[in-house]
Amino acid sequence: MLLASLDAGPVFAQSPAISTTLEPSVRSSGMGRASNAVFWGGDPDYWGNPALLGYYDGIRYEHGSTQLVPDFTDDVYFTTKRITLGAYGLGLALSGEPFDGMGSTRLSYGVSQATSSTGEDLGSFESYEDIKSWGIGLSLGRAVESIWRRTDKPAPAVTQYVDVALGMNWKDVTLVLSPDLPGIPGAGQGSGHANDQGLFVRISPYNSFDGARLIPALDSTLALRLDGSFGISTINQGEVTFVADNRSDNMVEEHRTGWAARMAAHPIALKTHLEDDHLAWLNQTLSPLLSFGAAWDKVTFNSEIVDPGGAVSVRESEIEHTGWELSLLNLVTIRRGHVSDPDGSIDGPTTGWSAGLTYAGVLGFRYDEATVPQATDPFTGQHLANVHRSAWTIFMDPIEASRRIF
Numbered sequence: 001m002l003l004a005s006l007d008a009g010p011v012f013a014q015s016p017a018i019s020t021t022l023e024p025s026v027r028s029s030g031m032g033r034a035s036n037a038v039f040w041g042g043d044p045d046y047w048g049n050p051a052l053l054g055y056y057d058g059i060r061y062e063h064g065s066t067q068l069v070p071d072f073t074d075d076v077y078f079t080t081k082r083i084t085l086g087a088y089g090l091g092l093a094l095s096g097e098p099f100d101g102m103g104s105t106r107l108s109y110g111v112s113q114a115t116s117s118t119g120e121d122l123g124s125f126e127s128y129e130d131i132k133s134w135g136i137g138l139s140l141g142r143a144v145e146s147i148w149r150r151t152d153k154p155a156p157a158v159t160q161y162v163d164v165a166l167g168m169n170w171k172d173v174t175l176v177l178s179p180d181l182p183g184i185p186g187a188g189q190g191s192g193h194a195n196d197q198g199l200f201v202r203i204s205p206y207n208s209f210d211g212a213r214l215i216p217a218l219d220s221t222l223a224l225r226l227d228g229s230f231g232i233s234t235i236n237q238g239e240v241t242f243v244a245d246n247r248s249d250n251m252v253e254e255h256r257t258g259w260a261a262r263m264a265a266h267p268i269a270l271k272t273h274l275e276d277d278h279l280a281w282l283n284q285t286l287s288p289l290l291s292f293g294a295a296w297d298k299v300t301f302n303s304e305i306v307d308p309g310g311a312v313s314v315r316e317s318e319i320e321h322t323g324w325e326l327s328l329l330n331l332v333t334i335r336r337g338h339v340s341d342p343d344g345s346i347d348g349p350t351t352g353w354s355a356g357l358t359y360a361g362v363l364g365f366r367y368d369e370a371t372v373p374q375a376t377d378p379f380t381g382q383h384l385a386n387v388h389r390s391a392w393t394i395f396m397d398p399i400e401a402s403r404r405i406f
């Protein structure tokens with residue numbers, strides 16, 4: 001509706017469940033939403049590719065809050081409360097399902113006042129979209145490594161260099177855009193279901209963190225890991241959101257393809273010095289000392305275009321996301337990216353950063369911020385203000401903790 005108010009030319013029909021197209025991950029937003037093949041960092045973007053749930057470990061709780069369209073109103077918020085559980089290459093995401101109270105994903109349009117046709121005050125109501133979801137992902141390589149460890153046998157070396165992961169995510173969407181009050185039938189209410197599917201492939205041609213040391217001169221001074229990855233997913237696959245007045249609308253089905261590359265390095269001298277001083281936990285906290293990753297995503301979907309005369313046509317649209325992140329001492333990360341969405345009139349940079357502490361891989365916290373561009377009217381040049389996003393995360397790994405204790 002906001003884009004339509006700015007654009008006097010063709011208008012792009014929006015999904016009846018806009019919340020399903022929003023990005024819960026603030027980390028991903030800082031990288032231009034280029035996340036479909038980004039597997040590192042402890043919290044990959046499983047909303048964009050459910051297969052990445054196979055790279056989660058321990059228990060993680062994330063709370064995010066974003067004020068949308070600040071140019072127009074101050075009470076439109078996108079809020080997420082997400083819980084993930086992961087171990088042995090198997091990850092589970094909970095956001096309102098399969099149990100009530102286990103997280104939530106909510107787009108609130110704010111509180112409005114309802115009046116009858118005669119002007120009678122019927123009270124206030126909130127318009128919102130609510131998504132309850134749960135997902136599961138499996139990393140085959142990590143699962144095989146875990147099984148082999150249980151037998152006290154070394155895992156096949158190939159799992160250190162190649163991995164394949166699969167994932168699914170199921171969503172129940174509820175829309176309450178107008179109230180069901182006396183004199184107002186609640187025509188803006190509805191619900192629907194959707195699912196997401198993802199595939200992920202990782203190739204690590206060099207890994208002296210966990211694998212064999214192939215270049216002695218290099219490996220004696222530096223632990224080095226090089227990764228390349230590919231991800232493909234379908235979001236809101238073939239499902240329908242049903243609304244009142246005997247009308248139904250399709251959710252926007254997105255097809256995402258992503259590529260990523262990453263380099264991580266850690267000085268052997270630092271590792272040796274800290275371990276000699278009985279500070280192995282500090283070495284694990286700061287490892288890797290340096291990590292740099294870059295990613296590119298393409299999103300394709302069919303969009304409906306409504307011309308000034310009301311005629312509707314359908315065409316394939318594309319959005320391109322690029323981004324990178326640089327982490328130092330496993331404590332501070334800076335992110336940059338770019339979003340190119342010609343049909344949505346969005347073309348601009350993204351920025352982000354995070355700071356946090358992971359104690360020896362056992363427990364920790366992190367705070368993330370990101371700034372993302374909004375639409376610009378191609379005729380007037382009027383630009384919606386950038387949106388500022390924030391989130392905080394706490395996590396712990398009981399399995400890793402028990403290993404250290406026992």
